[in-house]
Amino acid sequence: MNKLISLRQRLVDGDNSVVDSIQDIECRLKAIYTKEIEGILICSWAEWLAEGERPTHYFFQLVF
DSSP: OHHHHHHHHHHHTTOGGGHHHHHHHHHHHHHHHHHHHHHHHHHHHHHHHHTTOOOOHHHHHTOO
């Protein structure tokens, strides 16, 4: 995250050579966030099942 901040500052300062690096880091961050969200969903589904929730249409609809 610190690297992204410093690259964005360089972009603001007029260094356009960092655009590709910024896009790469943002893409990797998005992938990490997506995996984290998927993990949270899986944990909540496991809790629902443990509590006796049946896998209904609504249950499977939460997948993005």
